[in-house]
Amino acid sequence: MTGALDGVVVLDLSRVLAGPYAAQIMADLGATVIKIENPRDPDVARGFPPYLRAGDAEVSGYYAQYNRGKLGLALDLASEPGREVLTDLIRRADVLVENFRPGTMDKLGLAYETLAAVNPRLVYTAISGYGRTGARSRRPAFDNTAQAAGGLWSMNGYPDQPPVRVGVTIGDLSATMFGVIGTLAALRHAERTGQGQLVDVAQVDSILAMTETAVVDYTVDGKVARPAGNKHSWVRPYELFPCADGQVFFGGYTDKLWRVSCELFGSPEVADDPEIDTMRKRFDEEVYERRVKPLILGWFAGRTRAELEELAGDVVPLTAVKNIGEVVDDPETAARGMVVDVAYGALGTLRMFGQPVKLSVTPATPARRANELNEHADAVLTAVAGYSDERIAALREAGVV
Known part of the structure; x- marks a missing residue:
């Protein structure tokens, strides 16, 4: 059975969490997602704990959870031949996802306008800390940056104590969700009209949009949200x-x-x-x-x-x-397919969260292995870019792939 996004080709140039997770959701839903990494500087998340280990071999559970079901291609985008390869892939792609600091792709000669000229129906999804516009757009950012700048950090914790960050990387995760929503909306438009577009998602914007009533509490009543501990600000008992x-x-x-x-x-x-x-x-x-x-x-x-x-x-x-152990071991969690098992050979079995989106006709397929670095280079370059074995060999010899 094919997924809802069967036939959609996604190029995932992103790293760590917000971008990779967005692309992973699309892979779960049936898209062909190609994870493109720098051969000399691959996704740093490959080194994040926890690890499945057997002898000298290991795989990051963190990386595997957010990159499952993707094809792996290592490509040197700092080289002209590498950019030519990406351009050839763009011709066949529907979506590109990146989460570099704004301006990085432009310096490589791979700005949205350049790629849109190659493929006018391309949906280019850019996830960043502060977005692509405004005085702060070039600032470096992490999850905590978004929690601080978006107001959420100041609201979390207990009264009369210093505020506390939300215990998960909610800045990345919220940007993931809005990134997927924006991508699918733009993809729908592109399929209908042939016109792609730039999807600009900022972590800070995403956090602000998740502060519930804090904005209208301030704009209507001048009330500044403060930490309330485990209590709701006015609903009781709750x-x-x-x-x-x-x-x-x-x-x-x-x-x-x-x-x-x-x-x-x-x-x-x-x-x-x-x-x-x-x-x-x-x-x-x-x-x-x-x-x-x-x-x-x-x-x-x-x-x-x-x-x-x-x-x-x-x-x-x-x-x-x-606690999380009780949740993972809860039979109802299994009944909802929210913990999936993936075999990693001698490394053992990785148990990770499943896909919360349940589609009745085109169900997601989350129980899949993540790619090894450059694992699917030949298959991708042959099937998507249309390259011959000789050309692929030459790219390997030159260190481009």
Whole structure:
């Protein structure tokens, strides 16, 4: 069965996370993705832990998770012959993904305008820290740059303590998602009209777009978002609560959910208490801390996470807070195909996350091995660029490939 993006050819020139992950999602969905790396300076993520090892051989689990299902080609873009090879690949490609600092591709003579002249229907997706326009566009950036400059870092953590970064690389990951959305939208347009375009995605922009109500809280009420710990800024109850063997999230804040919760936990009379009988009353912080929260703490005390989920999890938003090992080993995770196993020969089996996008007719294929450096050079240059064996041999001899 072919994937939804079957027939789409993607050239992935990106490194580390935001770009590679965007291209990996397209590979999962059926695109032919060609990972193009510098033969003398390949993707640094190949050296990131954790590693599958056997003797002197190893593979990075990090690299494998974000580059699965791609074809590998090493190409020296600093050389004129290398740029000629890329140009020939561009003629047959639908999408190019890169996450260099803006201006890098221009210096190589591979600017969007140049490549668009070769292939007018090309979708050129550029992911960077600050985007391709503005006074900050040339600044170097990492995930933490986006969390800091996009406002998210200042909002995360506990009140009256220094702010805390989000514990995953959300700057990269958010840019990945917006990059894929933009690419697919541009691809749809290109397929319909023959006109490609530049997709410009910035990590900082992506972070700002994920700050929920912080922007309108400021523009409407002048309120600057601050760290709130595990609490929502105004929805109550909607936070973490302790129980006998850990913590659970409980979010029974609407009138309907609150009434059901009172009944489930043996306090039906509380639902009609005139001080806390409406959602708006329970949102009041003083009332919540004095009346509502102590009641919930009493409900949960002495009960385990499993007992609480068994009692109420199918009726109200009540969920055990699990560590990643518990999530990976959860049968429901397996049932959703969200942990996939890939064999790496003598190195063993790599277990990694699957593809969250479930398509009923053209399902994704995430359980695939990542490419070795330059592993598929002959196949790519023959099938996509149309090169002869003699020309490929000459490129190898010259160190271009």
